[in-house]
Amino acid sequence: MSPPSGPEKHYLDALKEGRFEIQRCAACTRHVFYPRVLCPYCGSERLEWVAPSGRGVVYSTTVVRRKPADGGDYNVCLVDLAEGVRMMSRIAAIAPTDVRIGMAVTARIADGLVEFTPA
Amino acid sequence: MRGSVAIAGVGLAGCGEAPGWTEMEIAVAAAKNALDDAGLTARDVDGVVIASTNIFMSGLALAEHLGVRPKFTESTMIGGSSFVEHLIPASLALNAGLCDTVLVAYGSNQRTGVGRGEAGRYKMALDPQAFEHPYKPFNPPSSYAMAAARHMHQYGTTREQLAEIAVAARKWAQLNPEAFSREPLTVEDVLRSRMVSDPLTVRDCCLVTDGGGAYVLTHAERVKDFPKPPAYLLGVGAAHWHRQISSMPDLTVTAATESGRRAFDMAGLGPEDVDVLELYDAFTINTLLFLEDLGFCRKGEGGAFVSGGRIAPGGKLPVNTNGGGLSCVHPGMYGIFLIIEAVRQLRGEGGARQVKDAAVALAHGNGGVLSSQITAILGTKDTL
Numbered sequence: 001m002s003p004p005s006g007p008e009k010h011y012l013d014a015l016k017e018g019r020f021e022i023q024r025c026a027a028c029t030r031h032v033f034y035p036r037v038l039c040p041y042c043g044s045e046r047l048e049w050v051a052p053s054g055r056g057v058v059y060s061t062t063v064v065r066r067k068p069a070d071g072g073d074y075n076v077c078l079v080d081l082a083e084g085v086r087m088m089s090r091i092a093a094i095a096p097t098d099v100r101i102g103m104a105v106t107a108r109i110a111d112g113l114v115e116f117t118p119a
Numbered sequence: 120m121r122g123s124v125a126i127a128g129v130g131l132a133g134c135g136e137a138p139g140w141t142e143m144e145i146a147v148a149a150a151k152n153a154l155d156d157a158g159l160t161a162r163d164v165d166g167v168v169i170a171s172t173n174i175f176m177s178g179l180a181l182a183e184h185l186g187v188r189p190k191f192t193e194s195t196m197i198g199g200s201s202f203v204e205h206l207i208p209a210s211l212a213l214n215a216g217l218c219d220t221v222l223v224a225y226g227s228n229q230r231t232g233v234g235r236g237e238a239g240r241y242k243m244a245l246d247p248q249a250f251e252h253p254y255k256p257f258n259p260p261s262s263y264a265m266a267a268a269r270h271m272h273q274y275g276t277t278r279e280q281l282a283e284i285a286v287a288a289r290k291w292a293q294l295n296p297e298a299f300s301r302e303p304l305t306v307e308d309v310l311r312s313r314m315v316s317d318p319l320t321v322r323d324c325c326l327v328t329d330g331g332g333a334y335v336l337t338h339a340e341r342v343k344d345f346p347k348p349p350a351y352l353l354g355v356g357a358a359h360w361h362r363q364i365s366s367m368p369d370l371t372v373t374a375a376t377e378s379g380r381r382a383f384d385m386a387g388l389g390p391e392d393v394d395v396l397e398l399y400d401a402f403t404i405n406t407l408l409f410l411e412d413l414g415f416c417r418k419g420e421g422g423a424f425v426s427g428g429r430i431a432p433g434g435k436l437p438v439n440t441n442g443g444g445l446s447c448v449h450p451g452m453y454g455i456f457l458i459i460e461a462v463r464q465l466r467g468e469g470g471a472r473q474v475k476d477a478a479v480a481l482a483h484g485n486g487g488v489l490s491s492q493i494t495a496i497l498g499t500k501d502t503l
Contacts, residue, residue: 008249012249033250034249034250034365034366059269059370060265060266060268060269060370061265061268062256062261062264062265062268062316062317062318063316063317064255064256064257064261064316065313065314065315065316065317074255076254076255076256076257076261076265077265078265078364078365078370086365086366087250087365088250088251088254088256088363088364088365089254090254101268101272102272113253113254
């Protein structure tokens with residue numbers, strides 16, 4: 001049974017509709033991110049969409065330095081979700097230099113993207 | 120594979136700035152120098168190998184420009200490590216009897232070439248990387264910066280220790296008349312330089328230069344016919360676990376742990392046998408991670424290991440003796456220059472930077488964002 005679209009489009013369309021969904025493998029029970037056609041852990045194609053808890057921890061972080069005229073400095077980070085997957089994102093609501101590794105964060109959707117704020 | 124093939128010639132061209140030269144012209148100029156070095160001409164070449172970030176069907180373009188009708192063509196593109204990885208298919212082709220003389224070449228006008236911004240936008244449109252690009256990482260620096268930040272967090276590595284790596288590279292470059300950046304550099308200079316993507320400053324990042332390089336690989340039994348001492352391939356290993364940094368399992372451990380072990384196993388050698396190391400230093404954190412992952416020090420101890428000038432001229436372990444990507448040359452992809460410097464060291468052609476009695480050299484290539492890891496071990500005739 002083929003899905004109506006590829007997993008990447010499904011993920012991005014869901015975000016546009018305000019839903020943050022990741023995959024979970026029905027065969028090996030592991031969560032999967034980014035969205036795949038096959039489970040990268042066991043090879044199964046039985047990947048189901050689930051809503052993550054939204055809880056995460058900053059795994060690493062950087063401040064991209066940019067001239068104020070071009071919009072100023074901004075944060076880019078990697079967040080480990082409670083479900084055991086990692087994603088690139090950014091931490092909103094605090095200064096980019098205040099983001100710390102190990103910081104507990106919560107997901108939200110802004111402009112069709114998943115970003116995080118301190119928990 | 121051990122000892123079955125050897126590098127008979129190496130050459131550089133256009134390193135630093137080569138305004139008005141196309142990428143393929145620089146590659147072919149380097150190829151000419153490598154062929155001259157081996158006492159050969161393009162007429163002798165029956166295998167062509169190249170990788171390019173820009174040239175479509177680059178293997179065809181290289182052969183066409185040279186006037187070669189190759190029996191073997193290879194243009195695997197896995198980032199800057201490609202030219203180290205190319206040793207594997209080229210050796211297999213030689214050993215299978217498909218060809219006799221393989222030319223591996225690279226050229227880039229990344230510094231002076233025009234249209235870079237436009238090309239970058241096209242590439243992003245063709246390969247959107249939907250799970251990273253929207254967050255605007257300034258790549259590659261931001262990916263390496265997050266590896267550095269994690270290593271600092273986990274092991275207490277300091278920015279000063281990373282800066283020591285840039286200073287060591289600069290000291291080697293000062294001994295190399297062909298290096299691009301040779302002015303004095305201190306740890307303080309590195310720390311006070313413009314921050315690019317925390318914790319990496321512009322001096323933690325490689326140069327952006329033009330330049331090309333080439334090497335000629337042939338059967339070991341043929342190299343006695345060539346004018347200069349050959350460098351024999353003793354071992355090579357490849358590994359990759361991710362493309363994007365967000366898919367890297369542990370930002371403090373690279374696939375060099377596997378590629379290094381494979382190369383050492385094939386060579387029948389260990390880190391203690393290596394006289395000179397050429398490590399792909401696109402960023403200071405690279406050198407530190409590869410010293411750990413290749414077994415020259417323990418995981419987490421890289422910061423202390425590089426301190427006190429250990430990898431600088433006069434230190435215990437000679438690393439990146441040409442000045443590396445940080446201070447010698449870095450035209451987009453650096454891999455071929457690792458091989459060239461290793462061969463020069465094994466031949467005793469290093470001049471003021473020559474490592475005394477260098478018999479075993481390790482060249483470690485890195486591609487993408489700590490993604491593809493390829494380790495090659497080369498040696499003189501005595502190491503066979």
